Amino acid sequence: MKRLQALWRGALLTAGAAAVCAGEGLLLLETLRRGLAGLGSASARAAAPRFLAQTCNTLLLTGAALFVSIPLAAGAAAWLLRTRRRRMRRALLRCLSALSGVPSAVYGLFGYLAFGSAIGLGYSLLTGALTAALLTLPPAVFLIRGALLQADGSVFRSALALGASQERAVFGVQFAAARPGIESAAYLAASRIAAESAALLLTSGIGDAPPRGIVSQLFRSGATLTVGLYQSVLEGETALAFSAGVLLMLFVSLLQALAAGR
């Protein structure tokens, strides 16, 4: 009887592990197989300028979004740590966890309304970057807060004892101690933005003209690699989409490795 129980429990565990391995293996191997086969083909070579433009757009949009979201997140995390108003702190935490559950399509709608039409940026990389900044704000605040909490508290107290003001001690000393964690938060936020599709589809549009200058490109519509992938599927170019998928896989794993190495 007992042996029977152990047997079916073991079978259950094996089945779960097999299901997960099968699912993830399917995703990984299928993308690699078809993507690598597609990368060398003539159609992929013809689409190279498009890939290049999309890669530039991805880098530009990610950079601009991080430029907005990381300082904001750092400020909010520092405020969370240092404020004495408990109710406000709890309210902010609740607000952040509500924001982190909002679907990305809803962020896209809001970004389109607020940055696209109210501010008048239209479909542009800048609209997309601002929306992406909003999208990554909640996880970035949580990660930076975690990094600040884990950083050695004794440096903070020593700074205070040496006569630094509260603000100086937070921004000058505690942030320096928490720097690896903040960097890894930035890399994770970047990988999230690189993987985003619905929100950016609604805000930065699907343009794929080659960039001429950084500033002028920011005000034009441009697809990132992920949006480009979706767009090529809609156009029936499955092979191209898989090639973009391999590029994205490389990009995202690079960012994740950087984040883990910190």
Next chain:
Amino acid sequence: MSRLWDRLLRAAMRLSAAAVFAALFLLAGWLFAAALPLLRAQAGAFLFSADWRPIAGRFGIAAMLLSSAGCALCAVALATPAALLAALAVRECCPPPAPTLFRSLNRAMAGLPSVLCGLVGMTCIVPAIDRWFPRRTAQSGGAGGLAAILVLALMLLPTLADGFFSALESIPDETRNASRALGAARTQTVFCCLLPSLRASIGLHAGNALRRALGEATAVLLVCGNVVRMPSLFSAQRTLAGTVVLEMGYAAGEHRSALFAIGLVLLLLTSLLPSSQRKR
């Protein structure tokens, strides 16, 4: 001089905290304002009618709402046990290199774009469904609820598995040792001792997964056929988030307002689910 710096820094801190508050309230308020024209005209029909014909001025989301909820619930119900069992099996019963490998694989896969899952679903899962159930999929060619559920589950698996794995890591070794010392077999330890202590984190991760599944637009769009119809496993259908992405490009007037109202419904749905607040 340094007093000025202190003030500036303090103001910056307050400003960024205020920006987070502002983001949530502006988001909800602005969506509501944009959805208002339609809600004022036909709020009841919007929620309870299944008739979505923008050209005729009919905006009923009931079918899409059911389809969204059904696909998301089934996907979570499929992916959560699988991820949980896999995490338990690898963390508790596998020799050393496997757990580290499992963790880094899951981390890497969780960062992949969800569209990629949709793409793989389109090229692998949809044809497979068509092959397995030829009679049922005569009209849809395999696209439909089942394909959407499988793709969503595929998308949720790495995140869920990583979450359960971390939860297992945080259980102290004394618990396992105590259970083994009482004479429990390895599988007994897993099922009678570790599984019950994971209860809280199961709820947390399943809630987060459900939220992600409800809000997923592009991956589902690629495999579910995109016809507004009552949900079923084998016929083409469409979800709420998918409709927003699909129709936003050309919508105007009341139609556009209806799409913002869909956004509002999604926002309400995801915020009504149990909160994912982290305990520290």
